[in-house]
Amino acid sequence: MVDGEITTPVWTGDLQAGRFSQKKVDLSRWSGRSIRLRARSSPRDSADFDYVLLGEPVVSSRKADPRTVLLVFVDTLRPDHLGFYGYERDTSRAIDAFATKSVVFEAARSVAPWTLPSARTVLTGRQPEEYDVATSLQATLRAQGWATGMIAGNVYLSPNFGMNTDWDYQHVTNWPDAAEVSAQARQWLAEHDGQDRLLLVHFMDPHLPYDEPEAYRRTFAGKAPPGFDEVVELSDIKSAAPLDADAQAWVIGRYDNNVQHAVDEAALVIGDVDDDDVVVFFADHGEEFWEHRGFEHGHTLFDEVLRVPLVIRAPGIEGRRVAAPVSLLDITPTVLDLVGARAPDLDGVSLVPAMRGEPDAERVLAARDQAFGRPLYGAPRWGVLHEGEKWTTTEGREALYRLGPDPGELENLLKKDQTAAGPGWSDRLGATLGREVAMGYRIAPGRAPGALADDDFVVRVAVPGGIAAAWAGDDPLQGSQVLVEVGPLDTTVDPPVQKAVFTWVRDYPGTREVYLVPTRPVEEVTGALAFDVEYGEDRASLSVTAASGTSPGATRLPLISARLRGSRTFSVGWGWAPQPNAETASLEGSDEELKSALESMGYVEGR
Ligand SMILES: [Zn+2]
Structure with a gap:
């Protein structure tokens, strides 16, 4: 400590090489004065202490009533x-x-x-x-x-x-x-x-x-x-x-x-x-x-x-x-x-x-809906809790549990009738998340063994009436790159048609799904939607037929599916999904090094 001409040591001690260590010194005797703090290292016979780095020194004062x-x-x-x-x-x-x-x-x-x-x-x-x-x-x-x-x-x-x-x-x-x-x-x-x-x-x-x-x-x-x-x-x-x-x-x-x-x-x-x-x-x-x-x-x-x-x-x-x-x-x-x-x-x-x-405080809390979702593994799932009932949706299938009499969630009230839930639940989910929750097509490639994931998996689709939104779902396991391209609306035909191309980039064995929300309600689009799938040399063309049903909730899923090279499957169903918005951050963010660390800990399945 340098105060005018006088230098006073406030801390002397040994440091461990290559490590950050936190030291706290009491400066209270110089309270209210301007002083200078100087750090000096002495390497003695070790080359490790040729230099010392000071990291973010903070001067704080002791509060009378700290919290x-x-x-x-x-x-x-x-x-x-x-x-x-x-x-x-x-x-x-x-x-x-x-x-x-x-x-x-x-x-x-x-x-x-x-x-x-x-x-x-x-x-x-x-x-x-x-x-x-x-x-x-x-x-x-x-x-x-x-x-x-x-x-x-x-x-x-x-x-x-x-x-x-x-x-x-x-x-x-x-x-x-x-x-x-x-x-x-x-x-x-x-x-x-x-x-x-x-x-x-x-x-x-x-x-x-x-x-x-x-x-x-x-x-x-x-x-x-x-x-x-x-x-x-x-x-x-x-x-x-x-x-x-x-x-x-x-x-x-x-x-x-x-x-x-x-x-x-x-x-x-x-x-x-x-x-x-x-x-x-x-x-x-x-x-x-x-x-x-x-x-x-x-x-x-x-x-x-x-x-x-x-x-x-x-x-x-x-x-x-x-x-x-x-x-x-x-x-x-x-x-x-x-x-x-x-x-x-x-x-x-x-x-x-x-x-x-x-x-009334507890009554107010009980009247509030809670949303949840975003599993780490498998297909995306979303759900909402509303007045003691819990509704969940995944892969176009919905479930409803009454938690009071069934806290173990063993009896899905929609098992016999998927339509029994009604659209109110997706509205509640959207309102609680602060995002638009839409019924759309869910397009998913099946998992492929690593050795066969050496080609892009490409799906092309033309949508009568146009496309309101198209996006790739979250991929918490960090394994994939999925490109989503939406073309212009072609109004020279009646009804107008809009094309989308989804590309699951090669070296990806997983099942990350994409969503496609047509401008027209899905039940009206049904019967006119054709998918072209390309995987290496393999091609498949499939269409959603009118026989698939007119009520999304009541339809057996998937609507269509195909098996391609290496037993790689492709399927199209429909279901509720929250759309990304400008504020939406992905639940991703790792690099290759971290991915291998996650694999070694069992979080991410190896290829
Ligand atoms: Zn945890």
Whole structure:
């Protein structure tokens, strides 16, 4: 420290070569004066210290009444596997007392069954597709002088997916143990003591693979059954399928071990902040344990993957339970409300009125619709929750569940009559997403083995009456390039005709679908739509016939399909789909290096 002629050392110590390390020095004795801070390194006998880089030094003053917002994010955590949500195992013993003092939301849902869209919504209070135009929670608080930090263990929270914006400090590693994460979080909190500070700490442990510390390994699970190692990988479960009841119970026991481990470590971080600090405990999605025959997450929109824990502790608000349905969309608006900040244009709402037990607050929440969709795997799915009923649509097939009497979503009320739902549901989905939801043609190539994906897959179609919209669906697995070309409207014929060409570019084995919304309603266009498919030397010409039906919902799907070279299929059906708009950001963003990292972790299937 240089103050006039006098130089005073404020910190001397050893640094580790090749690593960034954070140091905090107390400058309070020079308060109110202009001084100069000088850094000097001494390499001694190591060439590693020829130079030292200083990264973003920050001068902050200790506030009289600093505020803390702690976001505790546990990946893949089902609420019904926590003691304070009624689970018979004491997985949450370390935070049960915290939950009693907090507001526990008994029916919180995510907007998607996997991390990236869920996290984007948590941090913006908006639909995940609006991430690029949204103001993040950390940006709002940072602009008001808050220190902001994120410590996470999932690649979907990394800069590769644009999740580094507006944090002062971001540290993302791959699958860290919860103990490592809690230590880093506690260090960050200690370094930012006395400041307004926002910390997001993310625990990965309940996500596969299960590799909890020895001390937890036998808590809820015995020795590994035949076919399994002590470390449980997704591939082990897949190759052992179908699992018998004992093996399933063992896998669930291992999940519970990891839940307890993550919760124990989360409790240490929560214990480091004051009782009057804001703490939000939540997950991005749940996990399937064969309720609908599947395992893991990212595939469906059933409640075992959409339901999440949500617990909020805030100063001056007593512990209570809130039964009304709420969403991860509501976290940012609630935090902003609690700290007296505001952000415009949020899709979520503040939960503070319900937390205070204000009359009518829960009724207002229950009257609100919630939309969800965007699975990571398979065909796109969308759904909406409306007054206790859940409607979902995928590949032109709709399902409707009445959650009160059927919380397990076992009885699809549309099974016998697909038309029973009526068009009101797609309108509700569109209104909730803030996007146009249209009935259109869904065009999908089947998956092709890698060796046969060496030609472009081209589909040409002429649409009588014209084309209102044509687009390629999202591709969260990052595998594809699909070109969409729409020609001019040819008015020299009656009715006018518009042509579109869709090209799935070579080397793509997947099934990314495209949508085509005709200007005229689909049932009127039926009978006059011809598709030409080209795949290498193979050609197929198909047309949608009048016999396909006049009511989209009642028609057996697909309308037409063909099999081409290498068993590669092509099909056309129809269904509801939200159209992209100017604000829509894709849920993509990786490069080749990241793709191989995702493959190695089982997120993306290899070619
Ligand atoms: Zn996740």
